Amino acid sequence: MTTSPHTWAAAAGHVAAGPPGRPDALAAAGPEQRYRIGTGARPRPPGRAAARPAQQRRCPARTGAIDEQTWRRAIAAIEAADEVALACHVSPDGDALGSMLALGLALRAAGRRVVASFGDRDFAVPRLLRFLPGQDLLVEPARYPAAPGLMITFDVATVERLGMLEDSARNAGELLVVDHHASNDTASGFGTLRLVDPTAAATAVLAEELIARLGLPVDEQIATCLYTGLVTDTGSFRYGVTPAVHDMAGRLVATGLATDEITRELWEGNPFGYLKVLATALERATLEPLAAEAHGLVWTYVTREDRAAVALPYEEVEGIIDVVRQAGEADVAVVLKQDDDGLWQVSARSKGAIDVGRACTALGGGGHPRAAGFTSHLPPDDTLALLRPLLTRM
Ligand SMILES: [Mn+2]
DSSP states (O other): OOOOTTSHHHHHOOOSSOOSSHHHHHHHSOHHHHHHHHTTSOOOOTTOOOOSOHHHHTSOSOOSOOOHHHHHHHHHHHHHOSEEEEEEOSSOOHHHHHHHHHHHHHHHHTTOEEEEEEOOSSOOOOGGGTTOTTGGGBOOGGGSOSSOSEEEEESOSSGGGGGGGHHHHHHOSEEEEEEOOTTSOTTTOOOSEEEEOTTSSSHHHHHHHHHHHTTOOOOHHHHHHHHHHHHHHTTTTTSSOOHHHHHHHHHHHTTTOOHHHHHHHHHSOOOHHHHHHHHHHHHTOEEETTHHHHTOEEEEEEOHHHHHHTTOOGGGGTTHHHHHTTOTTOSEEEEEEEOTTSOEEEEEEESSSBOHHHHHHHTTOEEOSSEEEEEESSOHHHHHHHHGGGOOBO
């Protein structure tokens, strides 16, 4: 496979072995000029050191350690596979499904056999994500290879998050884990090959690098998938933003994708019933200023009956946490959502003082320090009684 200088992968400029395009121009400039080009021509304030090494400046939106040998083994495994079986976590979000479909589209365009799925018993792409290209790659879990030669997981922090695809993962010849969850730690983590970097703003960051290292081009459709992962996991570029995150967004937008359409699909397509359920949830929100080591806790819940009253599917209440977290008095926001089986899916967010990832992991869930979740069999009050003492400083 060769990559023309006009392809996006070449322009991205982070293929491991001396890519054409921007990095060459940068290499010709002095270090000071390189810094200015790379960060939007703003001169560095006097007295502030240019601390980041050159390699990091032109690398993707992550700083953590995945060693070169692991990357090489991952690339070799993909290039050697007869068929590549892709998977993401159950109830996929934009980052999970977007990252998976991006690699799937890139591999298929290169003439590779690809199959993709996620392990929900009721297999359906969430309404919000039905605009994503590449869904013809998807098969129901029942039709997924029982023992894939190579299986690649995206945004999956624990093997349990594969749901019905868990057995396929256990039987896979090679299991490549592509993830950015801090709770997916190297010591206890699953997989035979692990591209796990908690400093990546999204799994899509790692998927982009994987595609680039495979020498595959990123077209508008692939970019749409990657951009959806990046924009959802950064909360529309509000969290975890670095110059490299915007660099990546710039590369993706440059393919010609329709960012305004993606915005409309993701955030402006709620059914009217969502507003009614949101109103109910906000009406019963509780503020506890002294909780979470006096950093404040705001929490509420949504019952199955709340949703049934307006025929609102479970997946439609995911966004309520983003409204509840707006309370300035609270560092921590928690929303408990009762699913169709009666279980409570708990979402927790922190503004930076409290580590909700650690708290949720302790209760059997997982996630990031500022965004995490777990499942509870107990009613909201009892679940909060378990959670409150775990809400401690980062
Ligand atoms: Mn993610």
